[in-house]
Amino acid sequence: xxxxxLAVDSPLEYLAILDEKGEVDSALEPNLSQELLLKLxxxxxxxxxxxxxxxxxxxxxxxxxxxPIKGQEASQLGAVAALEPRDWMVPCFRETAAQLWRGTxxxxxxxxxxxxxxxxxIPEGQKDLPVAIPVASQLLHAVGLAWAAKYRKSDExxxxxxxxxxxxxxxxxxxxxxxxxxxxxxxxxxxxNQWAISTPRSKQTRSRTLAQKALAYEMPGLQVxxxxxxxxxxxxxxxxxxxxxxxxxxxxxxxxxxxxxxxTADDPGxxxxxxxxxxxxxxxxIARVEKYLAAKGxxxxxxxxxxxxEADAAIQEAIQRYEEIAKTxxxxxxxxxxxxxxxxxxxxxxREELRRFLETENEEARHA
Amino acid sequence: xxxxTMVQALNxxxxxxxxxxxxxxVLGEDVGVDGGVFRVTDGLIDxxxxxRVVDTxxxxxxxxxxxxxxxxxxxxxxxxxxxxxxxxxxxxxxxxHASRLRHRSQGRWTVPMVLRTPYGGGVRALEHHSESREVxxxxxxxxxxxxxxxxxxxxxxxxxxxxxxxxxxxFEPKAVYRAFREDxxxxxxxxxxxxxxxxxxxxxxxxxxxxxxxxxxxxxxxRLSQTDGIEPEVIDLLTLAPLDDTLLxxxxxxxxxxxxxxxxxxxxxxxxxxxxxxxxxxxxxLEAPVRRVTGFDLIMxxxxxxxxxxxxxxxxxxAVKETLEAAA
Ligand SMILES: Cc1ncc(C[n+]2csc(CCOP(=O)(O)OP(=O)(O)O)c2C)c(N)n1
Numbered sequence: 023x024x025x026x027x028l029a030v031d032s033p034l035e036y037l038a039i040l041d042e043k044g045e046v047d048s049a050l051e052p053n054l055s056q057e058l059l060l061k062l063x064x065x066x067x068x069x070x071x072x073x074x075x076x077x078x079x080x081x082x083x084x085x086x087x088x089x090p091i092k093g094q095e096a097s098q099l100g101a102v103a104a105l106e107p108r109d110w111m112v113p114c115f116r117e118t119a120a121q122l123w124r125g126t127x128x129x130x131x132x133x134x135x136x137x138x139x140x141x142x143x144i145p146e147g148q149k150d151l152p153v154a155i156p157v158a159s160q161l162l163h164a165v166g167l168a169w170a171a172k173y174r175k176s177d178e179x180x181x182x183x184x185x186x187x188x189x190x191x192x193x194x195x196x197x198x199x200x201x202x203x204x205x206x207x208x209x210x211x212x213x214x215n216q217w218a219i220s221t222p223r224s225k226q227t228r229s230r231t232l233a234q235k236a237l238a239y240e241m242p243g244l245q246v247x248x249x250x251x252x253x254x255x256x257x258x259x260x261x262x263x264x265x266x267x268x269x270x271x272x273x274x275x276x277x278x279x280x281x282x283x284x285x286t287a288d289d290p291g292x293x294x295x296x297x298x299x300x301x302x303x304x305x306x307x308i309a310r311v312e313k314y315l316a317a318k319g320x321x322x323x324x325x326x327x328x329x330x331x332e333a334d335a336a337i338q339e340a341i342q343r344y345e346e347i348a349k350t351x352x353x354x355x356x357x358x359x360x361x362x363x364x365x366x367x368x369x370x371x372x373r374e375e376l377r378r379f380l381e382t383e384n385e386e387a388r389h390a
Numbered sequence: 391x392x393x394x395t396m397v398q399a400l401n402x403x404x405x406x407x408x409x410x411x412x413x414x415x416v417l418g419e420d421v422g423v424d425g426g427v428f429r430v431t432d433g434l435i436d437x438x439x440x441x442r443v444v445d446t447x448x449x450x451x452x453x454x455x456x457x458x459x460x461x462x463x464x465x466x467x468x469x470x471x472x473x474x475x476x477x478x479x480x481x482x483x484x485x486x487h488a489s490r491l492r493h494r495s496q497g498r499w500t501v502p503m504v505l506r507t508p509y510g511g512g513v514r515a516l517e518h519h520s521e522s523r524e525v526x527x528x529x530x531x532x533x534x535x536x537x538x539x540x541x542x543x544x545x546x547x548x549x550x551x552x553x554x555x556x557x558x559x560x561f562e563p564k565a566v567y568r569a570f571r572e573d574x575x576x577x578x579x580x581x582x583x584x585x586x587x588x589x590x591x592x593x594x595x596x597x598x599x600x601x602x603x604x605x606x607x608x609x610x611x612x613r614l615s616q617t618d619g620i621e622p623e624v625i626d627l628l629t630l631a632p633l634d635d636t637l638l639x640x641x642x643x644x645x646x647x648x649x650x651x652x653x654x655x656x657x658x659x660x661x662x663x664x665x666x667x668x669x670x671x672x673x674x675x676l677e678a679p680v681r682r683v684t685g686f687d688l689i690m691x692x693x694x695x696x697x698x699x700x701x702x703x704x705x706x707x708x709a710v711k712e713t714l715e716a717a718a
Pocket of ligand 1 (some may be wrong): 479
């Protein structure tokens with residue numbers, strides 16, 4: 023009887039191109055147009071500043087709970103930039119920057135986290151799914167979308183985002199397994215931001231990397247420096263191209279960091295140290311692109327300021343639009359919209375009951 | 391007696407039971423170092439260590455499935471599912487195993503576990519963080535389904551749940567978590583599972599409710615008493631399954647009129663079972679149709695509209711008045 027090593031190869035790699043000092047590995051540097059590089063930079067800045075502004079609004083009570091993205095701009099944008107508009111994007115709840123890149127208006131995101139279901143509306147022509155709050159549940163949808171694309175013989179790809187914590191859920195394993203079995207054109211982008219609320223990555227899984235989980239399902243997997251937008255883009259582009267060409271799914275682990283709180287309801291001081299945050303602050307994804315673009319002569323300090331102030335102006339306008347729209351959404355009866363194509367009788371009755379109640383409640387308030 | 395919030399009272403129940411019985415183990419997402427996202431398990435890990443207060447990976451099915459195994463071994467796992475909106479991932483373990491193992495093994499193996507989870511709206515939370523789906527569990531044979539309404543009964547019921555030899559689903563109304571304080575005695579206090587509570591004595595109408603809705607119902611009862619001279623009797627169910635209907639039936643026979651209040655959707659909701667019991671056992675005493683004041687049959691709206699979704703004192707007052715005006 024034999025007792026021999028199994029023929030399992032490990033093609034796993036770690037990819038980094040642009041380091042913390044802004045220095046680039048010229049052998050690996052992708053040949054990206056100035057236009058794309060600057061667009062990536064603009065969206066990273068927009069994503070960061072929008073996030074910071076949302077945090078202020080939340081603290082002022084003008085927004086509800088949301089999940090900040092600070093530190094994860096490169097992971098999200100590098101990945102989503104590899105998609106074509108005809109491809110699918112399946113987010114979890116922390117993909118603000120990716121959503122903006124894909125065309126979701128800022129005011130929709132504000133409306134959603136402001137407590138209005140209308141914020142979930144996906145603009146016509148944009149092939150994104152809405153925010154998925156139940157962790158890992160959305161991965162299977164990306165596999166289903168990709169399977170359908172394959173069935174229809176279209177060359178569309180589905181990319182889905184999730185965190186390190188999500189890799190512990192059954193849905194994650196079922197999604198990777200199905201994607202590999204059916205060779206669906208799916209790109210799994212795991213944003214390993216080191217924490218799932220208070221649970222560190224080391225307590226989430228015994229695996230030394232998340233990327234190696236791809237091995238078990240026999241699909242290409244790799245780890246990238248998630249704070250390096252060039253590396254993330256390169257990995258994602260390869261994965262998308264392979265998927266489009268019929269080469270099946272890929273699993274990408276972006277090693278990054280959630281610099282802010284888990285959500286605005288969370289206090290990270292309870293479970294992690296300031297030193298850790300400071301260490302990752304030095305690895306900030308935006309600072310390094312700035313150095314890179316400046317060294318290439320594509321970005322002057324004045325242009326940096328201009329990008330920031332353009333972003334701020336766009337954010338301010340979006341907030342105004344959000345507040346205007348929110349005023350028109352005061353009618354609670356709108357909660358009855360969009361449950362069925364045709365509203366069933368019992369809902370018509372319940373809506374009428376609420377309408378009458380609100381009407382007389384308002385009258386009473388007027389007389390009081 | 392110290393005045394406590396429901397969060398503190400639940401924490402005390404866990405701490406005291408863990409001190410008394412080393413079979414009691416707490417497990418779940420963020421229950422250890424973080425003390426739970428609502429702080430119900432705050433400080434337990436410092437006192438009992440990471441072997442008894444276990445920060446698990448993010449996997450509800452695993453948390454519950456593992457609790458079943460621990461319980462079969464003879465431990466007393468108290469697992470936390472961070473929000474009831476994520477308990478669907480463990481639903482299968484509860485339905486297919488926790489609720490059945492005693493019967494399937496014909497008494498050889500039992501599952502003395504508790505599943506604690508916050509439910510319900512009213513705290514401006516995200517999607518899936520506000521729904522009220524207790525009926526899924528109340529409907530399931532082989533389970534006990536408990537919902538406290540205040541700090542003191544929450545503590546007493548949790549102690550009973552931990553000591554119960556069968557699986558108990560323990561829904562915590564998160565709108566009540568920090569809404570008010572009550573005196574909670576340091577000394578041991580338990581409440582029987584399966585008994586409802588007369589929360590207010592009255593004679594004109596019976597209001598039946600539980601969980602977070604107990605407060606608006608009591609508020610409505612006070613208003614009716616003060617402004618209209620109507621004295622409602624209020625029953626706080628505390629346990630949805632097994633449902634002991636003695637008190638309900640007695641009260642309905644006395645008042646002849648009943649209004650049921652819950653935040654869960656109306657259709658096939660807990661109210662439907664209550665109406666059925668009353669019709670079966672008190673039909674000839676009823677002087678008006680039984681009314682339900684409930685959540686609508688909708689996906690719980692995001693928080694900008696949750697107030698309009700949730701039953702409030704005004705809606706309850708009106709339903710009571712209509713019930714009193716209705717002739718049988
Ligand atoms: C199925 C499920 N269980 C629990 C939660 C509560 N919850 C929200 S986010 C989170 C941690 C997620 O961690 P990770 O997957 O690493 O993503 P990150 O938040 O770090 O981006 C938890 C436990 C949830 N949303 N869904």
